[in-house]
Structure formats: C-alpha cells, structure tokens
Amino acid sequence: MEQSQNPTIVRKKVGVDIDGTLALFHDAFILEYNAIHGTHYTLEDFSSYGKWDIPIPYPEFMRMHDEMWTERWRDIKPSITQSTLARLVAVHEVDILTHRPKRHEPYVRKWLDLYFPDVLPQLRIRITDTTEEKAFHNHDVLIDDASSLADALIKRGESKPLLVLVEQPWNRKENYEQHRDIIKRVKTLEEGIALLTTR
Secondary structure (H helix, E strand, C coil): CCECCCCCCECCEEEEECECCCECHHHHHHHHHHHHHCCCCCHHHCCECCECCCCCCHHHHHHHHHHHHHCCHHHCCECCCHHHHHHHHHHCEEEEEEECCHHHHHHHHHHHHHHCCCCHHHCEEEEECCCHHHHHCCCCEEEECCHHHHHHHHHHCCCCCEEEEECCCCCCCCCCHHHCCCEEEECCHHHHHHHHHCC
C-alpha cells in the first residue's frame, strides 16, 4: 500500500459517514422537534438504529430530515474540528460516504465547506443507495455509527474493511465482542481518528 506523509502509517482508503458521525444531525433534529412540539427529548431517546422513542410517524421524520438538510443545514454542528479532520486527511485518502437522497449532495457539500473549507478539496463525496452498501466500496476502513453496517460486515465474513463504530445511543446495546477483529468501538469520532493517525 501507498505510504502516507507519516512514514510509520500505511496510507489507507477511509470512508467517513455523515449523520451521527461527522455531523451531529440528530442533535439538531431534536432541537427542532422540541421547538415545534414543546417537548424535552434528548439524544438518548434515539434508542436503536432506525427506531426511536420520539412519537413521530416515519413520513414526518423523513420530511423533517429533508428540511433539516435542504433548509437548516447551517444548524447541524460538526462533531470534530477542521484540524482534527485535517489530521486524518494528511495520512489517509478520505471519502465522505452517506446514504441520503442525491438531491442532498449540494447541501452536504455546502455544509462541509462551512465547517471544513480547507479540507473539502481533498474529500470525495459519495452517495450510497443504502447504508449497508458502504461495505462494498473497497475501503480499508469505514467510520460510522450504524449497527446495520456492522451486521452487514459480519455477514460478509471478510477481514476488510475494518469498521470504526462511533458510539451512539442507537448502537450502544449491540454486542460485537466476538468480532473485534473487524469492528473497533470508539466513544467519539475524534478517538476513531486518533486510532488511525497515531502509532
């Protein structure tokens, strides 16, 4: 494999997820929902991947999801600083992988330009049809919050890619202890990046 700028680290192809990983989408969504409904939900009320304890029909969730990215994308905060992402880009080839409608791509790019302007030219944005599809894009490492992606990798039964699973309430209860060779749990994205950029 190609060497990175750090001679002790082998340069890898890394795919980084947006919602719940690089972007704190659910935090922004909850603030918006609470403002509309006068409620007091928190991130912990997203109890499992694709399911939550907030009383909202799926179509309304998807409508709000769409509006958050097309109209309120500036309100979605990043989980890390630009300098932290720059550290990853300095030693690895980084793709932004996201399962969302194709029409969201310009807004994702605007969001990245707002929070990571110096790093954006070195990133490639790839829209996937499903979260699970990320397992088949020939990356060495995936950084994501989706337990469904972890399950897809286990089912695939190969040692590549490695999944760095960023902890969120919706994946906290999943037990991947016997799959530690392909799934590494981290508390934060910053911890995951440190795992890939230090020796």
